[in-house]
Amino acid sequence: xxxxxxxxxxxxxxxxxxxxxxxxxxxxxxxxxxxxxxxxxxxxxxxxxxxxxxxxxxxxxxxxxxxxxxxxxxxxxxxxxxxxxxxxxxxxxxxxxxxxxxxxxxxxxxxxxxxxxxxxxxxxxxxxxxxxxxxxxxxxxxxxxxxxxxxxxxxxxxxxxxxxxxxxxxxxxxxxxxxxxxxxxxxxxxxxxxxxxxxxxxxxxxxxxxxxx
Amino acid sequence: xxxxxxxxxxxxxxxxxxxxxxxxxxxxxxxxxxxxxxxxxxxxxxxxxxxxxxxxxxxxxxxxxxxxxxxxxxxxxxxxxxxxxxxxxxxxxxxxxxxxxxxxxxxxxxxxxxxxxxxxxxxxxxxxxxxxxxxxxxxxxxxxxxxxxxxxxxxxxxxxxxxxxxxxxxxxxxxxxxxxxxxxxxxxxxxxxxxxxxxxxxxxxxxxxxxxx
Amino acid sequence: xxxxxxxxxxxxxxxxxxxxxxxxxxxxxxxxxxxxxxxxxxxxxxxxxxxxxxxxxxxxxxxxxxxxxxxxxxxxxxxxxxxxxxxxxxxxxxxxxxxxxxxxxxxxxxxxxxxxxxxxxxxxxxxxxxxxxxxxxxxxxxxxxxxxxxxxxxxxxxxxxxxxxxxxxxxxxxxxxxxxxxxxxxxxxxxxxxxxxxxxxxxxxxxxxxxxx
Amino acid sequence: xxxxxxxxxxxxxxxxxxxxxxxxxxxxxxxxxxxxxxxxxxxxxxxxxxxxxxxxxxxxxxxxxxxxxxxxxxxxxxxxxxxxxxxxxxxxxxxxxxxxxxxxxxxxxxxxxxxxxxxxxxxxxxxxxxxxxxxxxxxxxxxxxxxxxxxxxxxxxxxxxxxxxxxxxxxxxxxxxxxxxxxxxxxxxxxxxxxxxxxxxxxxxxxxxxxxx
DNA sequence: TATGAATGAGTTTTCATTCAT
DNA sequence: TATGAATGAAAACTCATTCAT
Numbered sequence: 001x002x003x004x005x006x007x008x009x010x011x012x013x014x015x016x017x018x019x020x021x022x023x024x025x026x027x028x029x030x031x032x033x034x035x036x037x038x039x040x041x042x043x044x045x046x047x048x049x050x051x052x053x054x055x056x057x058x059x060x061x062x063x064x065x066x067x068x069x070x071x072x073x074x075x076x077x078x079x080x081x082x083x084x085x086x087x088x089x090x091x092x093x094x095x096x097x098x099x100x101x102x103x104x105x106x107x108x109x110x111x112x113x114x115x116x117x118x119x120x121x122x123x124x125x126x127x128x129x130x131x132x133x134x135x136x137x138x139x140x141x142x143x144x145x146x147x148x149x150x151x152x153x154x155x156x157x158x159x160x161x162x163x164x165x166x167x168x169x170x171x172x173x174x175x176x177x178x179x180x181x182x183x184x185x186x187x188x189x190x191x192x193x194x195x196x197x198x199x200x201x202x203x204x205x206x207x208x209x210x211x212x213x
Numbered sequence: 214x215x216x217x218x219x220x221x222x223x224x225x226x227x228x229x230x231x232x233x234x235x236x237x238x239x240x241x242x243x244x245x246x247x248x249x250x251x252x253x254x255x256x257x258x259x260x261x262x263x264x265x266x267x268x269x270x271x272x273x274x275x276x277x278x279x280x281x282x283x284x285x286x287x288x289x290x291x292x293x294x295x296x297x298x299x300x301x302x303x304x305x306x307x308x309x310x311x312x313x314x315x316x317x318x319x320x321x322x323x324x325x326x327x328x329x330x331x332x333x334x335x336x337x338x339x340x341x342x343x344x345x346x347x348x349x350x351x352x353x354x355x356x357x358x359x360x361x362x363x364x365x366x367x368x369x370x371x372x373x374x375x376x377x378x379x380x381x382x383x384x385x386x387x388x389x390x391x392x393x394x395x396x397x398x399x400x401x402x403x404x405x406x407x408x409x410x411x412x413x414x415x416x417x418x419x420x421x422x423x424x425x426x
Numbered sequence: 427x428x429x430x431x432x433x434x435x436x437x438x439x440x441x442x443x444x445x446x447x448x449x450x451x452x453x454x455x456x457x458x459x460x461x462x463x464x465x466x467x468x469x470x471x472x473x474x475x476x477x478x479x480x481x482x483x484x485x486x487x488x489x490x491x492x493x494x495x496x497x498x499x500x501x502x503x504x505x506x507x508x509x510x511x512x513x514x515x516x517x518x519x520x521x522x523x524x525x526x527x528x529x530x531x532x533x534x535x536x537x538x539x540x541x542x543x544x545x546x547x548x549x550x551x552x553x554x555x556x557x558x559x560x561x562x563x564x565x566x567x568x569x570x571x572x573x574x575x576x577x578x579x580x581x582x583x584x585x586x587x588x589x590x591x592x593x594x595x596x597x598x599x600x601x602x603x604x605x606x607x608x609x610x611x612x613x614x615x616x617x618x619x620x621x622x623x624x625x626x627x628x629x630x631x632x633x634x635x636x637x638x639x
Numbered sequence: 640x641x642x643x644x645x646x647x648x649x650x651x652x653x654x655x656x657x658x659x660x661x662x663x664x665x666x667x668x669x670x671x672x673x674x675x676x677x678x679x680x681x682x683x684x685x686x687x688x689x690x691x692x693x694x695x696x697x698x699x700x701x702x703x704x705x706x707x708x709x710x711x712x713x714x715x716x717x718x719x720x721x722x723x724x725x726x727x728x729x730x731x732x733x734x735x736x737x738x739x740x741x742x743x744x745x746x747x748x749x750x751x752x753x754x755x756x757x758x759x760x761x762x763x764x765x766x767x768x769x770x771x772x773x774x775x776x777x778x779x780x781x782x783x784x785x786x787x788x789x790x791x792x793x794x795x796x797x798x799x800x801x802x803x804x805x806x807x808x809x810x811x812x813x814x815x816x817x818x819x820x821x822x823x824x825x826x827x828x829x830x831x832x833x834x835x836x837x838x839x840x841x842x843x844x845x846x847x848x849x850x851x852x
Numbered sequence: 853t854a855t856g857a858a859t860g861a862g863t864t865t866t867c868a869t870t871c872a873t
Numbered sequence: 874t875a876t877g878a879a880t881g882a883a884a885a886c887t888c889a890t891t892c893a894t
Contacts (some may be wrong), residue, residue: 015853038342038343039342040253040342043887043888043889044888044889044890045888045889053854053855054854054855054856055855055856055889055890056854056855056856056857056890056891056892057853057854057855059889059890059891060853060854064889064890065888065889065890096425121341124397125338125341125342126342128334128338128342128400129251129252129253129338129339129341129342130251135400139400139401142398142401143401146398153424156424161425162424162425163422163424163425166424167411167414167415167418170408170411170412170414170415170416171415171416171418171419171424173395173398173412173415173416174391174395174412174415174416174419175419176394176398177390177391177392177393177394177395177396177397177398177416178387178390178391178394179390179394180390180393180394180397180398181389181390181391181392181393181394181395181396181397182386182387182390182394183390183394184337184390184393184394184397185355185359185386185389185390185393187341187348187352188352188355188356195383198380198383199383199386199387201380201383202380202383202384202386202387203383203384203387203390205380205384206384206387206388206419206420206423207419207423207424208423208424208425209376209423209425210419210420210421210422210423211366211369211375211376211379211384211420211421212309212374212375212376212421212422227873228873228877228878231878232877232878235878256862256863256864257863257864257865258863258864266879266880267879267880267881268864268865268880268881269865269866269867269879269880269881269882270878270879270880272864272865272866273877273878273879277864277865278863278864278865440894441856441857441894444857445856445857448857464768464769465768466679466768469883469884469885470884470885470886471884471885479858479859480858480859480860481859481860481885481886482858482859482860482861482886482887482888483857483858483859485885485886485887486856486857486858490885490886491884491885491886522851547767550823551764551767551768552768554760554764554768554826555677555678555679555764555765555767555768556677561826565826565827568824568827569827572824579850582850587851588850588851589848589850589851592850593837593840593841593844596834596837596838596840596841596842597841597842597844597845597850599821599824599838599841600817600821600838600841600842600845601845602820602824603816603817603818603819603820603821603822603823603824603842604813604816604817604820605816605820606816606819606820606823606824607815607816607817607818607819607820607821607822607823608812608813608816608820609816609820610763610816610819610820610823611778611781611785611812611815611816611819613767613774613778614778614781614782621809624806624809625809625812625813627806627809628806628809628810628812628813629809629810629812629813629816631806631810632810632813632814632845632846632849633845633849633850634849634850634851635802635849635851636845636846636847636848636849637792637795637801637802637805637810637846637847638735638800638801638802638847638848654874682866682867682868683867683868683869684867684868692875692876693875693876693877694868694869694876694877695869695870695871695875695876695877695878696874696875696876698868698869698870699874699875703868703869704867704868704869
């Protein structure tokens with residue numbers, strides 16, 4: 001689908017588009033290669049070979065190996081943040097069932113992303129394994145998630161459909177942690193789609209009702 | 214305090230003890246260095262330098278760099294598994310308050326371990342970043358934790374102090390995920406001891422009572 | 427003189443020729459270095475330095491140090507085998523003088539090769555000193571020489587110009603041994619070209635007429 | 640059998656004898672190890688382990704790894720030289736049959752030595768592969784053999800049972816070369832005792848009668 | 853512009869030899 | 874005296890990055 005360009009902005013030339021496209025191909029290849037072999041084991045040559053270009057061409061599009069990892073991660077973070085935001089606003093839910101439904105939707109959206117184990121691997125393992133800076137970037141996403149979640153909780157507590165004594169920040173922490181940890185556990189080789197669904201269900205149920213009730 | 218040796222077992226010679234001790238010093242140094250710089254960035258030379266020995270002396274005690282990482286991880290896994298087991302049996306708790314107290318104890322024991330961020334970093338980041346094999350080892354620990362947790366849940370459900378419709382395995386997954394994820398979130402630089410305590414409390418509360426009640 | 431390429435086979439590009447040429451330069455340097463310092467004492471760095479390239483460039487052309495030795499030896503073996511074959515066929519000689527002349531020619535051809543002491547050193551000393559595999563390769567050459575020689579002897583015996591009771595295989599062994607041993611003795615520092623000629627003469631004479639007559 | 644010591648020379652003490660004995664054991668082990676793995680691949684540790692002593696003890700008896708190789712080689716050279724000398728004198732033979740018998744005896748004695756492939760390997764391959772100095776030592780043996788052989792030839796020529804026009808030095812060279820080369824060819828894996836005997840026979844026959852007659 | 857060739861910095865590992873017990 | 878522990882020098886090899894075509 002052709003992208004529309006605003007008036008006054010000249011459409012990029014063919015060459016520029018080609019360049020953009022190649023850039024994207026390289027990004028995709030890097031994503032695959034990093035996920036398969038890990039950042040350190042992956043060579044720039046591997047990435048280039050997968051795209052079918054010379055190693056040197058790689059450097060016309062990215063500063064360094066580290067640079068492309070950063071870009072891959074940025075993309076993933078952006079995507080995850082969108083999933084958290086999409087069609088959801090902290091004050092959209094006014095009743096418990098509404099909120100519950102909303103949580104279910106968010107959970108499924110995140111699962112959609114995390115079901116691609118490569119995303120989990122790169123975001124949680126490789127990013128942190130390479131560099132404190134990159135780790136910070138990812139942790140920024142977590143902070144964002146925690147804050148968003150806390151906002152939801154505040155809304156629910158204010159409206160009265162969540163516990164009045166809820167420590168919203170700390171609990172948000174716990175919930176985001178649960179998402180995170182579940183995603184990591186999903187790296188275990190033997191988890192199929194069905195199990196994932198049961199897990200989400202159990203997690204959402206736990207979140208709302210706890211073990212007891 | 215001198216260690217007692219059983220009759221018939223000759224106490225290790227001075228040289229042997231020295232050797233053991235040096236081995237332990239190297240292990241400790243490796244633990245630190247791996248945590249600080251990451252496995253790939255850390256050189257055998259760094260480890261040796263920290264202990265104050267020559268590079269090649271390292272190889273008198275460990276097969277390879279990979280070998281020592283494995284040993285470090287094995288130690289950590291063992292320690293974590295002990296913490297999970299210590300003084301706890303799945304059927305020890307017969308009432309909800311008892312179980313709650315037990316969970317609190319376990320949570321604190323794990324937090325004690327995880328408060329050393331280096332442990333978290335090595336176990337969760339480095340292990341997985343290096344090798345599929347090592348990742349498996351760590352995941353074995355998680356499986357153990359999940360199974361143990363499920364056993365507790367089964368006990369509680371059978372005794373009637375937990376929900377009758379509890380999907381014990383899936384929920385155990387979610388709970389272990391929560392522990393895991395919280396540990397990782399603990400790597401964020403700005404978390405102090407007090408915050409940790411609040412987090413644990415919120416997590417335990419969430420686990421038992423959920424958001425609602 | 428420009429090499430002619432058959433129709434349909436595009437002439438190698440300049441870059442390819444350059445690469446071939448560099449490869450050959452490295453081979454030559456390795457040949458020299460191995461002969462001078464011996465395989466074990468020679469470093470890849472020495473070879474690279476002699477060509478005037480960086481150490482790692484070496485690895486763009488050869489798999490490993492062992493690899494290049496193998497290639498050097500293969501070349502030498504091929505050359506020696508050609509010398510044995512060149513313009514000679516086992517049944518070319520029908521009379522004793524003809525055969526005698528043929529032997530003289532072969533002897534001179536081999537001497538031509540062996541006069542380069544580096545060849546002898548690498549083929550007989552280094553190859554065997556490094557690896558059983560390489561030794562096998564060289565011994566394959568000897569076997570070839572023995573078989574070829576035996577074929578000549580058979581021809582001569584059948585035609586009646588050699589002893590009827592000649593044990594052709596065993597004698598071929600002895601003759602090839604003589605060539606081999608003489609080549610090794612040629613490594614002695616004090617042997618000049620003239621002496622070599624006398625040696626060949628004496629050897630050929632011995633071979634045909636023995637000590638007695 | 641106890642060795643007799645001349646009057647006035649005090650018999651070595653027990654400790655000294657033990658030391659001598661251990662030294663010999665180390666020499667034997669080195670001989671084996673060098674032959675099996677080659678000088679460069681063999682470690683001092685291997686030698687020590689085979690004797691059952693610590694690596695360090697090795698250095699109480701030999702200066703260095705190189706040193707022990709030298710001693711091993713010296714021993715072998717001495718043994719080979721003895722075989723060449725034993726009960727033979729250049730002028731012992733006065734007739735052709737006598738000389739022929741003498742040659743046969745010498746050939747068998749040398750074969751006895753060379754049938755231990757380890758001797759051949761160490762003397763011809765390892766010695767030359769390590770060091771120019773060691774190679775010289777071995778070549779000294781060859782020179783000795785050549786000179787001795789030439790002396791025999793001179794005697795035979797003077798007495799009239801060998802060709803009058805024999806270039807004794809050059810032919811001696813050829814003959815010693817034949818011995819040498821045959822010994823090397825003996826390293827081929829598929830040569831059994833019987834073949835060896837046929838080879839010797841063929842060589843001696845060739846030496847005396849040539850191909851023709 | 854795209855490329856493959858070239859590179860050197862960096863790392864793991866080995867092993868002969870010395871030292872302290 | 875015998876030993877194992879310690880060592881550092883050396884060496885092969887890899888790979889991200891630059892350069893010349």
